[in-house]
Amino acid sequence: xxxxxxxxxxxxxxxxAAADLVIEGGLPAVTFRNLAARLGCSTTVISHYFKDKNxxxxxxxxxxxxxxxxxxxxxxxxxxxxxxxxxEEVLPVADMQRRHWTIWLCFWTAALFEPGxxxxxxxxxxxxxxxxxxxxxxxxIGAEQAEIQAQDVCDALFGIAMQALFDRQYWTPERQRAxxxxxxxxxxxxxxx
Numbered sequence: 089x090x091x092x093x094x095x096x097x098x099x100x101x102x103x104x105a106a107a108d109l110v111i112e113g114g115l116p117a118v119t120f121r122n123l124a125a126r127l128g129c130s131t132t133v134i135s136h137y138f139k140d141k142n143x144x145x146x147x148x149x150x151x152x153x154x155x156x157x158x159x160x161x162x163x164x165x166x167x168x169x170x171x172x173x174x175x176e177e178v179l180p181v182a183d184m185q186r187r188h189w190t191i192w193l194c195f196w197t198a199a200l201f202e203p204g205x206x207x208x209x210x211x212x213x214x215x216x217x218x219x220x221x222x223x224x225x226x227x228x229i230g231a232e233q234a235e236i237q238a239q240d241v242c243d244a245l246f247g248i249a250m251q252a253l254f255d256r257q258y259w260t261p262e263r264q265r266a267x268x269x270x271x272x273x274x275x276x277x278x279x280x281x
Contacts, residue, residue: 099137099147101127106148110191115198118144142204145195149208152191153215159184171223175245176268180252181261189249217242224275237275244271 199209224234252259
């Protein structure tokens with residue numbers, strides 16, 4: 089009798105293995121052969137669930153974004169933090185966040201050359217900007233100013249995170265948080281609490 093395999097679970101296992109491979113060796117490490125070796129199966133199993141490497145990469149990118157959003161939602165539920173405090177936790181201040189940013193950076197570079205990944209990246213950035221914009225609108229800021237402030241927040245967040253990935257010794261979690269707070273302190277709807 090054949091073994092019943094849940095296709096969603098199998099796809100999730102492939103995506104998790106792909107994320108680990110990206111952390112260990114960048115996007116070039118994600119091959120059907122490496123995925124099969126990591127999962128203890130044949131490459132045929134991988135190709136049954138994914139048509140090509142780009143599909144695996146897109147799903148992995150979506151998974152990491154979803155994981156990051158879930159982490160933020162948990163923080164919101166557990167801590168009820170201020171908007172700034174919530175965004176500080178997106179910075180690469182701990183292992184999980186550093187993992188997310190490392191994977192994102194690998195994907196962002198690849199997105200310059202692969203239209204499908206470029207669209208995923210564009211949507212991810214737009215989603216972050218839109219969440220920030222919604223916070224400003226909820227604070228009573230007009231639409232035009234909310235858009236400008238959301239972009240300022242994203243610029244600070246992405247700029248600090250990129251530097252922190254490359255100089256972990258200098259960009260301690262405390263330094264990242266302090267720099268982010270300085271960068272957004274001028275925004276009228278921001279509460280630093």
